[in-house]
Amino acid sequence: MTSKNTGNYRFPEGFLWGAATAAYQIEGSSMADGAGASIWDRFSHTPGMMLNGDTGDVACDHYNRWREDIDLMTRLNLQAYRFSVSWSRVMPEGRGRINDQGLAFYDRLIDGLLEKGIEPLCTLYHWDLPAALDDRGGWLNPDIADWFADYGQVLFEKFKGRVKTWGTINEPWVIVDGGYLHGALAPGHKSAFEAMIAGHNVLRAHGAAVKRFREVGEGQIGIVLNIEPKYPASDKPEDEAARKRAEAQMNRWFLDPLMGRGYPEELKDVYGEAYREFPQEDFDLIATPTDWMGLNWYTRSVPENAPDAWPVRARPVKQIQHAHTETGWEVYPPALTDTLVWLHEQTGGKLPLMVTENGSAWYDPPHAIDGRIQDPMRVDYLKNHLKALHDAIGKGVDIRGYMAWSLLDNLEWSLGYSKRFGITHVNFLTQERTIKDSGLLYAEVIKTHGEVL
Numbered sequence: 155m156t157s158k159n160t161g162n163y164r165f166p167e168g169f170l171w172g173a174a175t176a177a178y179q180i181e182g183s184s185m186a187d188g189a190g191a192s193i194w195d196r197f198s199h200t201p202g203m204m205l206n207g208d209t210g211d212v213a214c215d216h217y218n219r220w221r222e223d224i225d226l227m228t229r230l231n232l233q234a235y236r237f238s239v240s241w242s243r244v245m246p247e248g249r250g251r252i253n254d255q256g257l258a259f260y261d262r263l264i265d266g267l268l269e270k271g272i273e274p275l276c277t278l279y280h281w282d283l284p285a286a287l288d289d290r291g292g293w294l295n296p297d298i299a300d301w302f303a304d305y306g307q308v309l310f311e312k313f314k315g316r317v318k319t320w321g322t323i324n325e326p327w328v329i330v331d332g333g334y335l336h337g338a339l340a341p342g343h344k345s346a347f348e349a350m351i352a353g354h355n356v357l358r359a360h361g362a363a364v365k366r367f368r369e370v371g372e373g374q375i376g377i378v379l380n381i382e383p384k385y386p387a388s389d390k391p392e393d394e395a396a397r398k399r400a401e402a403q404m405n406r407w408f409l410d411p412l413m414g415r416g417y418p419e420e421l422k423d424v425y426g427e428a429y430r431e432f433p434q435e436d437f438d439l440i441a442t443p444t445d446w447m448g449l450n451w452y453t454r455s456v457p458e459n460a461p462d463a464w465p466v467r468a469r470p471v472k473q474i475q476h477a478h479t480e481t482g483w484e485v486y487p488p489a490l491t492d493t494l495v496w497l498h499e500q501t502g503g504k505l506p507l508m509v510t511e512n513g514s515a516w517y518d519p520p521h522a523i524d525g526r527i528q529d530p531m532r533v534d535y536l537k538n539h540l541k542a543l544h545d546a547i548g549k550g551v552d553i554r555g556y557m558a559w560s561l562l563d564n565l566e567w568s569l570g571y572s573k574r575f576g577i578t579h580v581n582f583l584t585q586e587r588t589i590k591d592s593g594l595l596y597a598e599v600i601k602t603h604g605e606v607l
């Protein structure tokens with residue numbers, strides 16, 4: 155029984171409560187109705203790339219079940235829904251031709267959300283690059299900045315007045331570190347030289363889209379970054395140097411240029427001969443002012459010096475004193491407070507922030523038992539991270555909302571369906587949805603503005 159506290163976790167009026175997903179992880183039917191292939195269609199159908207050979211061909215069948223899922227959102231009391239658009243559903247070749255049927259899916263979805271009083275938060279890009287653009291070099295081709303701005307313009311104009319809050323790119327760091335440096339994610343490249351170039355073009359594309367939005371769009375636009383705070387493993391100088399390299403490579407590589415500071419100095423040490431300079435006009439474009447910033451936050455890490463750990467030469471020390479999720483991430487809520495305070499400082503306190511993803515993967519059964527999914531670990535994670543978020547607000551950080559990751563159990567990229575992050579359970583044999591105990595708690599948090607915590 156959750157005792158009603160003195161409301162000391164009541165969130166500010168107007169705080170926006172929602173949940174998040176991404177196109178390739180939930181939609182399925184990725185080639186339906188004239189859609190073009192994405193790099194994830196290719197990657198997931200490449201033998202050996204996906205755990206258990208899982209693909210996004212069906213996923214949560216959201217492409218067909220979107221009405222049912224909007225009803226689910228209303229049962230969860232959601233005020234907002236963060237989703238991404240599949241670029242190749244809308245523009246099969248990534249540029250030029252528009253696929254009206256693909257655009258119509260998002261048109262119906264957005265109208266359905268608005269009819270239920272749920273605010274649509276639209277992410278232009280959540281990792282599923284059109285395969286046809288990858289054939290032209292993808293993020294390695296500097297022309298992609300214009301391709302991306304042209305794609306953004308299609309959505310800005312189509313959904314003007316209905317979508318008020320836009321995200322350009324979800325997590326530049328994961329796109330580049332996963333897709334171009336280590337190769338664990340699509341398109342599966344492994345090159346520090348490519349990583350520097352791809353990272354720069356991702357940032358340029360963001361800037362070009364923001365500029366285009368200022369010309370044709372309406373509302374607020376920002377970018378979504380993953381930040382994983384790095385805590386010192388010891389007071390040894392070599393461990394602090396490792397911590398700084400890890401912080402620069404994950405948390406500041408993209409943040410600093412967006413804030414007009416250029417790349418962090420430590421990147422030269424991390425990438426060595428692969429590091430390169432770029433013209434100032436690029437950095438001016440990258441730092442085009444935005445209206446808000448999204449933070450995707452899951453955990454912290456405690457890196458120690460590790461000369462063999464290419465290219466950052468740092469390795470996390472497992473914090474065995476705390477619980478770890480199914481993805482091996484330490485549960486340490488105070489680090490969320492620290493990150494929000496740090497980000498507030500790094501952005502000069504001028505950019506409203508939103509926690510655009512936060513959640514945890516735990517074992518859940520493949521189907522509901524007596525109509526219920528009990529997920530006490532996820533309930534605990536949710537409660538304690540919302541309290542940590544509230545602590546950050548109490549420290550003066552301007553946080554406008556929280557989007558739980560995720561609305562649904564879904565395709566966890568190359569880990570397939572093995573990791574369940576949903577506050578709603580999906581039986582992938584029947585597509586039956588069951589709101590988990592964590593979802594029931596979240597609905598109550600929203601209803602009580604946090605006082606139930």
Ligand SMILES: CO[C@H](O)c1c[n+]2c([nH]1)[C@H](O)[C@@H](O)[C@H](O)[C@H]2CO
Nearest residue numbers: 176324325380381450451452511566
């Ligand atoms: C490395 O953690 C990142 O912040 C991160 C975690 N996650 C993400 N980014 C992605 O935005 C989602 O698509 C993932 O499903 C989700 C769960 O893994």
